[in-house]
Amino acid sequence: MTTSHVILGDGIAGSSAAETIREADPDAEVTVITEEGEPLYNRILIKEFAKGKLPEDPIAIHEEEWYDERDIALELNTHVTDVDTDAKVIEAHDGSTYEYDNLLVATGGTPIELPVENSDADGIHHFWTFEDARRIRQHASEAETGVIVGAGLLGIDLAAICGAQGVDADYLMRGNRWWRYALTLDGAEIVHEALRDLGVDLVFESGLDHFEVDEDGHVSGAIDSNGEFHEAEFAAVAVGLDYNTEFLQGTPVELDDGVVVDEHMQTNVEGVYAAGDLTRYHDVILDEGAQNGSWGSAKEQGAVAGANMVADEPVETFRYVPTYSITHFDFPFLSFGHPTIGDDAAERKYDDEEWRRLTFKDGKLIGGVLIGDLSQQSAFKRIIREERPVADQKEALLAPEVDLEALAPSPLER
Numbered sequence: 001m002t003t004s005h006v007i008l009g010d011g012i013a014g015s016s017a018a019e020t021i022r023e024a025d026p027d028a029e030v031t032v033i034t035e036e037g038e039p040l041y042n043r044i045l046i047k048e049f050a051k052g053k054l055p056e057d058p059i060a061i062h063e064e065e066w067y068d069e070r071d072i073a074l075e076l077n078t079h080v081t082d083v084d085t086d087a088k089v090i091e092a093h094d095g096s097t098y099e100y101d102n103l104l105v106a107t108g109g110t111p112i113e114l115p116v117e118n119s120d121a122d123g124i125h126h127f128w129t130f131e132d133a134r135r136i137r138q139h140a141s142e143a144e145t146g147v148i149v150g151a152g153l154l155g156i157d158l159a160a161i162c163g164a165q166g167v168d169a170d171y172l173m174r175g176n177r178w179w180r181y182a183l184t185l186d187g188a189e190i191v192h193e194a195l196r197d198l199g200v201d202l203v204f205e206s207g208l209d210h211f212e213v214d215e216d217g218h219v220s221g222a223i224d225s226n227g228e229f230h231e232a233e234f235a236a237v238a239v240g241l242d243y244n245t246e247f248l249q250g251t252p253v254e255l256d257d258g259v260v261v262d263e264h265m266q267t268n269v270e271g272v273y274a275a276g277d278l279t280r281y282h283d284v285i286l287d288e289g290a291q292n293g294s295w296g297s298a299k300e301q302g303a304v305a306g307a308n309m310v311a312d313e314p315v316e317t318f319r320y321v322p323t324y325s326i327t328h329f330d331f332p333f334l335s336f337g338h339p340t341i342g343d344d345a346a347e348r349k350y351d352d353e354e355w356r357r358l359t360f361k362d363g364k365l366i367g368g369v370l371i372g373d374l375s376q377q378s379a380f381k382r383i384i385r386e387e388r389p390v391a392d393q394k395e396a397l398l399a400p401e402v403d404l405e406a407l408a409p410s411p412l413e414r
């Protein structure tokens with residue numbers, strides 16, 4: 001009998017699952033449903049498009065023909081509103097229904113809109129889709145002043161877009177530094193200096209109180225948490241994601257700020273899988289539940305889910321060390337693993353543009369941030385994968401070149 005696999009979301013997780021399923025089972029029915037009006041594109045590159053540094057073409061990954069050639073049904077502009085996991089039926093906004101044997105939820109997240117006055121005014125942007133990037137590019141190219149809210153990995157993209165587009169922007173941050181969950185002041189200052197070089201003004205110990213609008217309802221500025229006014233024709237907010245799981249409310253699928261899955265991307269409901277940003281997965285290296293929002297991780301989770309959906313029993317396990325790089329500056333920047341959690345850390349500043357921080361949990365390396373010199377990234381990723389007990393060997397790990405042979409061996413090899 002032909003198995004019907006329905007995939008919700010045509011981001012990298014959904015698309016990679018569809019490709020994996022098709023390769024493993026030429027006869028399966030595969031349907032990919034997305035509310036977006038275009039097939040998979042490179043979400044990582046839309047910031048370069050918004051900066052005005054890349055045209056549209058290189059951002060696309062798949063044309064609609066890609067799906068046709070693989071006999072994958074692609075439903076564009078289709079917003080899924082309901083799933084019945086007993087009847088195994090999905091319903092979309094227009095009343096259309098899809099039956100499935102196996103379901104993959106890969107619907108990612110939607111940027112959170114801050115609950116402040118005028119947060120939905122014209123000229124205030126949130127950044128997730130290519131359509132958002134088109135609006136941001138157009139508006140940033142016309143605006144002279146701006147405000148950015150959100151001191152994380154997406155906020156810095158928006159600040160860099162303002163820099164590239166010549167928008168005179170104030171970047172409001174809580175606390176005394178950018179990405180305070182992963183960086184200490186020493187590392188953050190390297191980033192601060194680079195942002196200033198792009199023309200961005202950093203406003204620390206701040207945050208958004210509300211937006212001001214002009215008589216046309218267009219944003220004109222922001223009042224920060226200290227009562228200061230920041231003029232802004234352009235504003236952008238990046239303070240995290242709400243995971244797109246509304247259609248699973250009322251089903252037995254376990255939700256916990258995302259969809260809970262095991263290391264095989266399987267939920268607690270048979271035949272229902274999840275992959276990508278919205279999963280709270282069992283991380284076999286950390287041996288606990290984890291979340292990760294990165295392209296590589298979403299792609300790998302999609303592939304693992306796809307392989308397991310086709311097989312009768314789990315055949316693939318998600319065992320992966322994610323990375324996330326920032327390319328706005330003259331120096332490279334990379335975070336790897338889980339740099340925002342842990343019970344111990346070590347760091348060193350090597351020079352004005354070179355810094356390293358490593359985080360540990362239960363004696364094992366679990367993540368870190370490298371600024372300026374990425375040459376040791378493979379060594380660190382290997383140490384994490386091999387679960388080596390290295391937390392008491394910090395000097396060796398902070399050496400410019402890490403000697404893997406000299407470190408504690410992997411307990412997995414014994």
Ligand SMILES: Cc1cc2nc3c(=O)[nH]c(=O)nc-3n(C[C@H](O)[C@H](O)[C@H](O)COP(=O)(O)OP(=O)(O)OC[C@H]3O[C@@H](n4cnc5c(N)ncnc54)[C@H](O)[C@@H]3O)c2cc1C
Nearest residue numbers: 009011012013035043080107108244276277293294295298
């Ligand atoms: C501007 C930007 C820059 C980034 N830069 C980097 C980077 O440098 N490095 C890195 O590793 N990661 C980066 N990321 C993060 C990375 O892009 C994501 O982690 C990854 O794309 C997540 O893939 P996904 O398939 O899980 O979800 P998504 O790509 O979000 O795909 C989910 C899809 O599901 C659709 N959908 C949602 N709800 C429904 C519904 N109800 N019905 C139908 N369809 C629905 C959505 O419209 C979307 O198309 C960046 C993200 C952004 C926005």
